Amino acid sequence: MTGTELLPGASPTVAALAVIGVVVLEAVLLYAGYGVVEDRLGPVVFRRIARR
Amino acid sequence: MFALLGLTPDLFALFVVFGFMVGVFFGFFGMGGSFLVTPALLILGYSAPVAIGSSMAFVFGTAVIATMKHHDSGQVDYRLGALMFVGIALGIEAGSRLVFGLEVLGVAEAVVGVAYVLVLAAIGLLFTRSALNDGDETGGDGDEANDETDGETGGGDEVPAIAQKVQSYEVPPMMTLADGQRASLWTISGVSAGVGVISGFLGVGGGFVRMPAIYYVIGTSLAAAVGTSLFTGLLSGGVGAFTYGRAGVIDLGIVTALLLGSALGARIGSGATAYVDEDDVTVYFGLMLLVASVAVALGEAAAWLSMPVLDRVSFVLLVGSALFVCATILYHGALAVRRERGPSPSP
Numbered sequence: 001m002t003g004t005e006l007l008p009g010a011s012p013t014v015a016a017l018a019v020i021g022v023v024v025l026e027a028v029l030l031y032a033g034y035g036v037v038e039d040r041l042g043p044v045v046f047r048r049i050a051r052r
Numbered sequence: 053m054f055a056l057l058g059l060t061p062d063l064f065a066l067f068v069v070f071g072f073m074v075g076v077f078f079g080f081f082g083m084g085g086s087f088l089v090t091p092a093l094l095i096l097g098y099s100a101p102v103a104i105g106s107s108m109a110f111v112f113g114t115a116v117i118a119t120m121k122h123h124d125s126g127q128v129d130y131r132l133g134a135l136m137f138v139g140i141a142l143g144i145e146a147g148s149r150l151v152f153g154l155e156v157l158g159v160a161e162a163v164v165g166v167a168y169v170l171v172l173a174a175i176g177l178l179f180t181r182s183a184l185n186d187g188d189e190t191g192g193d194g195d196e197a198n199d200e201t202d203g204e205t206g207g208g209d210e211v212p213a214i215a216q217k218v219q220s221y222e223v224p225p226m227m228t229l230a231d232g233q234r235a236s237l238w239t240i241s242g243v244s245a246g247v248g249v250i251s252g253f254l255g256v257g258g259g260f261v262r263m264p265a266i267y268y269v270i271g272t273s274l275a276a277a278v279g280t281s282l283f284t285g286l287l288s289g290g291v292g293a294f295t296y297g298r299a300g301v302i303d304l305g306i307v308t309a310l311l312l313g314s315a316l317g318a319r320i321g322s323g324a325t326a327y328v329d330e331d332d333v334t335v336y337f338g339l340m341l342l343v344a345s346v347a348v349a350l351g352e353a354a355a356w357l358s359m360p361v362l363d364r365v366s367f368v369l370l371v372g373s374a375l376f377v378c379a380t381i382l383y384h385g386a387l388a389v390r391r392e393r394g395p396s397p398s399p
């Protein structure tokens with residue numbers, strides 16, 4: 001799916017900005033999401049590796 | 053959802069796994085983020101503009117994540133990064149125009165492919181040679197190897213001798229960097245433009261050129277070089293994503309899947325640096341790049357010789373070597389964690 005398909009009829013500049021906006025949003029959400037996962041699961045994973 | 057992103061579930065999963073591997077390299081080595089992605093997309097049959105544009109957007113997203121992490125440690129020289137951005141933007145424009153021009157001539161895939169072969173082989177040789185030399189000089193002891201490196205540069209936070217020599221030629225106008233060093237704007241402009249052309253033409257973030265250039269030519273501390281390089285990677289990736297986005301060639305499905313994997317991989321790779329001796333895996337990384345250069349060459353040969361089987365061999369080589377190095381990092385990481393945190397040290 002390209003920016004043009006995301007916003008049909010939009011100008012190339014608007015479509016490009018929309019693509020950049022989507023990528024930034026995804027990056028921020030993934031950074032925050034994986035941060036929460038790391039905080040919760042990190043110590044458990046380390047303990048399990050250490051026990052083996 | 054997958055249909056909306058335009059990818060089959062198999063392809064989506066493949067990109068997530070590939071993104072994870074690239075993320076581990078990015079987190080562990082601080083480079084190597086994108087120059088595997090573009091060849092992989094070329095090998096999978098995407099056109100050069102789609103492969104490069106999507107790779108640019110992926111680099112941009114990964115740089116956003118990495119810069120957020122380094123900002124917290126105060127390792128980003130924003131003024132130097134913003135200045136470099138000007139040269140990089142002009143360079144990217146020139147590089148991308150070159151790609152579109154070659155596309156009109158119908159030779160973009162071939163030229164970009166050949167350039168990749170040469171770049172991957174050169175970096176692979178550099179890494180392998182450097183790792184083997186370190187091993188010879190220190191008898192393979194990683195800690196000693198690190199000490200040697202620190203000795204050459206006068207310590208991890210000091211400016212290397214090459215940069216000191218470059219800085220000694222005070223060609224005005226000069227600027228003061230965040231860590232107190234001084235550099236000529238001509239040096240900064242030249243480095244920036246060169247990195248920008250490479251970024252725009254090959255569709256790579258340029259971190260493997262940019263970070264050493266900031267450290268060895270402009271002359272900052274190593275930590276500032278990494279953080280500032282990531283920040284300029286964010287800016288150049290943004291410009292690249294905008295340029296290729298205007299052309300409508302960025303595939304958001306590919307970018308999303310790659311980011312899903314790389315965001316996790318980068319965290320694990322970054323964490324592994326605290327446990328694994330980099331010298332233990334650097335030689336594998338260098339060899340992987342050499343294999344990748346062969347893989348891209350085989351991909352090009354497949355098109356020229358009309359032999360699709362070479363395409364498959366090429367893809368297996370590329371993914372296989374990346375998977376091997378990724379597994380090596382994770383394996384050494386697990387071993388190191390066991391040694392440090394286990395109930396008793398392994399014999």
